[in-house]
Amino acid sequence: MHELSIAYSLVEMAGESAREAGAVRVRAVHLRLGALSGVVRGALEFGYEIATADTLLAESRLHVKELPVRVYCGVCRKEVELKSVQRFRCPECDTPSGDIRQGRELEIESIEIEMPE
Numbered sequence: 001m002h003e004l005s006i007a008y009s010l011v012e013m014a015g016e017s018a019r020e021a022g023a024v025r026v027r028a029v030h031l032r033l034g035a036l037s038g039v040v041r042g043a044l045e046f047g048y049e050i051a052t053a054d055t056l057l058a059e060s061r062l063h064v065k066e067l068p069v070r071v072y073c074g075v076c077r078k079e080v081e082l083k084s085v086q087r088f089r090c091p092e093c094d095t096p097s098g099d100i101r102q103g104r105e106l107e108i109e110s111i112e113i114e115m116p117e
């Protein structure tokens with residue numbers, strides 16, 4: 001499962017930032033996930049539970065913010081949000097566009113940590 005290895009690298013990155021900050025525990029990880037990231041959310045959440053076991057992130061929550069695809073429409077001269085990833089056309093004027101401005105994200109936005117007493 002490809003999401004499991006992604007979960008492991010997210011946990012590693014978050015754990016490293018937490019350690020650098022001197023934290024004893026990570027309470028939550030906030031993730032930005034684009035509709036074109038190729039990651040299945042449910043599988044990632046499942047992988048996260050496995051990957052966090054026996055780490056600073058054990059029992060932490062994964063908050064996923066799903067981002068829709070946004071493309072630039074040359075006719076409307078602005079960024080528009082696609083209703084479906086099956087249809088790369090401007091929802092307003094129906095012009096095809098492959099100029100992707102958002103939707104490929106797979107990144108940690110922030111982490112919530114617990115500091116020693």
Ligand SMILES: [Zn+2]
Nearest residue numbers: 073076090093
């Ligand atoms: Zn348009």
